[in-house]
Amino acid sequence: MCNAVLCFRMTSPYFSQNMSVVTRRAEKVARCTAAAALLRSRRRDADAISSVAVKVEKEEVRISQETASLTTQDGSHDRLQLATAPAKLESDALWLSSHGRRRRQIKVEYDEGGSAVKTEHWEPPDWKKQLAHIREMRSSRDAPVDSMGAEKCYDAKAPANERRFQVLVSLMLSSQTKDQVTAAAMQRLREHGCTAEKLMSTDDETLGKLIYPVGFWRNKVKFLKMTAAMLVKDYGGDIPDSVEGLVRLPGVGPKMAHLAMDIAWDQVSGIGVDTHVHRISNRLGWLMKPTKNPEATRKALQEWLPRDLWSEINWLLVGFGQQVCLPTNPLCSLCLNQHSCPSSHQSSPAKLLKVQSALSPCSASSLQVKTESGQETVVYAETINEEPQSVNLTTQRRKLKRKVKH
Template identity: 45%
Template sequence: MPSSSIRTTSSLDTTRRTTRLTSRVSAFNPQVTLFEAAELEDQALPDSSSSPRRSKRVKVEVKTETDSHIPDLEDLKYVPKTRTPRKTPKKEEKQLYTLQTSAVKAEASTSSTATPTPRKRKKADVASPKKPKAVPQALAIPHPEPPNWRETYSAIKEMRTRFVAPVDTMGCQQAQVAEKDPKNRRYATLVSLMLSSQTKDEITNAAVDNLRAALGGSITIEGMIAADDAVIQKAIAKVGFWSKKTTYLKQAAIKLRDEFDSDVPDTADKLCSLPGVGPKMAFLALQIAWNQNDGIGVDVHVHRITNLLGWHKPPTKTPEQTRLNLQSWLPKELYGDINHMLVGFGQVICVPVSPRCDVCELSVKGLCPSARVVNSKKRKAIVFTEVKESPPKIEITMEEETEEKKFIPPPSPSRPQPT
């Protein structure tokens, strides 16, 4: 059995005593080992000034002695095994890290007495009023005027007088009919335009009627702000993107109340600053609500048909490109008619799928480069109204009797005329 020595140091003594432990087998039980302590010698401690540090720990030195003693079996069995630390699972590591960081933050917030350094304000935190972006009105290089556009325009306009399209009876201009207050008439027009995006006129018109009933019989800005989102969503549930449009309607109503005196603005730039309002809606709202033809409202029909007619070289890819091209050469007095005319033409004759080129006069006159041969036997017939020539107007004027020209009755046939 190896012997060990223990060195103890007192903070008051200047000498160091060394004690050695010796082991021996018990005389009564050979399986028991006895330990005895024996002081060897005292050694002077070094000076405290020269010692870098003092330690109060008990140091144990184990020395192996070469003797013929056989260690006990229990000593051989008691061998401490070094175990590798168990790896913490990733989930537990994350939880432990979260607890540690939260504890450190809580401790720092409670223990710190110094004034915290001010946080740098981000750009998003600074509330700066945003100026509405100006809607472009002209191209740097105007688009050339397409050939034969006047003849084509006149032919489409003549065809539009012979049938009734959905836009004629259920378009956005019909939303203001049921309103009496001028502000409400303008606002109802704007609401109808916001709902018409990616939606047919029939569904838009029904949604406007449902929304008017849900808001108490009139579409007002105050009623839109006070209404719950669920009420608005139920009224416009059949229009496209109804959830997003509900948010736009609420946000736009709040902005109209706070910035525009609860009325629809009269410029395209201010209208486009409203959530969910683009150039097409802005120019149509100005035409219907304020009777201003400041630009062309280009929707999918106008964009598609003008490209089919070859009015854009090269073909435009977006409605905004189509609008700028048209505004560069189309006379301004036609800005208010082209949208309504082409939308109805696209709803009945020049439909997106299987257009009715068989009944289109542009195909007969050779004015449409995209015309094709269509089999109309299995197609539903289009009901055209007959255009009758109005009889000539007869104007009757009576001359006043003067002294120079008096009325002389005709001679009676029974009396002979004087010679």
Template identity: 50%
Template sequence: MSNQNNALSCKLMKFNKVAKPKITSARNELLDIEDLPSVAAAAAPRYFSPVQTRKQRQVNSLPKPNLPAKKGRQEIVSKTTKIAMGSATIIACDIVPKVELLPECKLEVMSEEVEPHKEFKVEIAAVKTEQHQEIPNANWWQHLENIRLMRSQKPAPVDTLGCHQCADINADAKTQRFHKLVALMLSSQTKDETTFEAMKRLKAQTLTPASMQSMPVGVLENLLHPVSFYKNKAKYLKKTSQILVDKYNEDIPDNIPELLKLPGVGPKMAHICMATAWNQITGIGVDTHVHRIANRLAWLSKSTKEPEQTRIQLETWLPRQLWAEVNHLFVGFGQTVCTPLRPNCSECLNRDICPASALAKKSEPKSKTKLTI
């Protein structure tokens, strides 16, 4: 077999097809498979393992090229960092990315100790709020706005002849407060025009608690006439004047409980007196007009028969800042539009949203029809 290989190699060499093989005397000196034909015949059979060619050896002996690193990967340095947060839990991070700082940048390590976290207990004081009932009528605000508009377009007697207009503006503050109280005591079930004229007669006689105390009852009754229940009211004025002289230095009380102790003074008078004389809003002054209109507009959860019942219900839901205004608005509105017997519903802006607007149809006189044959 070796002789055939030698002969083949020699033939190929003649045609310059292959390079001249290197003459090798021993197997251990064999490096390339191309040198195999030149091995002695005795050594050839012992050669079995293949050997790299010269080209393969040249390629494998070259140094490995420096390949660029893959993008998107950062060199990671394994390190443990502990951050102390006072008495808080220590945060451990085992992987910290390697960061190269610019020459002008400096990394400052804060060695200050952080104050431990403190727990604060916030105590919220209980705030007492007024407990309001559900609003009886959802249209109450539209009612109020319409009444304001109607009152601005049509003056009422209460605007110029009301109790707040009965005091002598030239008198001192104490005397003016007494005048307002007397006007309120006379106004019960009496028209404003009648009360205003009676107050003019009283002021002409120097209206003070001392003068009222010394005035004979008969003379006082003549001055009050034609005020409703003028004889009873004359007695109330005499007793009240005596109390003011003895207990209040001719001034009037500045609170509701003491005002209600005066003869002839009721809740409506007391609350209106506090508002007009002392400029303090203590409640809603509910007279016959406020009582009637509040029931007609369904501003109450249930209908009432007494003004004091109406006041209690209104104060449960009506905003306090409206208490003084409601009395003045409703009194004038009741004098001009929402009258007791025949309300002028056709002129009222609330006729479409007023539950009592049907009263106008009932109060209108029925026209008689004549049958002609």
């Protein structure tokens, strides 16, 4: 009975007409609600615009009063700023009329180059001219480093890995040692067999006789055997191809590592700074501030010196320090940089005699050596292993005079 009544109501024309009336009323109510909401929003916007307009009027009145009291001397710039205020407020009113009460977004603009932090590139004055003069004085390439340096001490006919090992050994022996002594020791080692396997199996006494009298030869015997054992175990008798790997070896410091990378691997990783480069760089004023050790000098030089000169600067300054810019009593009168060098003609004969008398009873083996985690740290004494200053100075001066004339 209920189902029949329900079916009758659903099919009745009266019921269908009432449903359409209800639907039309609901749609009309929804439209009225939307229209009311839109009207309220427009009223809020109109109120906001009117409030902004009132502010503009008040600001114009205030500006007119202030401009009247400004003097002609100081008021031109202020009137320009105050005159732009009404335009700004009007633009705010226009924006508010188009965007309603939404929060305004701020646009950030950057001036070209204005926000960049500029750091000036420091470089010493006249360094290019001084370097050209040093090249001219080193043009004959007759310094000890040119014929007996690490580039000349290895066997050119040996396999590549043996040549690289011999370069490293010659650098280890050259620390605080004259090039003549290092070259003679390397010649004896090559005749004995200068490979990592051979040095590892050689007893300490025999190895000491082969490298004597290099500076700190007892310590270097230990370092050579320890290094050879590490290279055989970890690198198959070859040397590491990175500065990080080289400085882990006993007795190898940053100077040796960078020179080994340049000579053995033909890779420029840094400047090899020894006592000559350290001394001459400070004398020429090539550093922003004086340095106390070669490692600090290396870092300071690499900050400004072009990278394409890093490989050349070592042998240039080393040979220059061996012939002209001596550790004590430098030959400034024969140097082409005597007029631009800040340390020119500042050597003191009295101080020279005092230093020579104090160092005369000493020997290279009596200097202290500090070892830190297997690394050799040498207390530098520049005058110990240099050429004797009293020997052939006259001949040296005559040779340099002839070179300058030609």
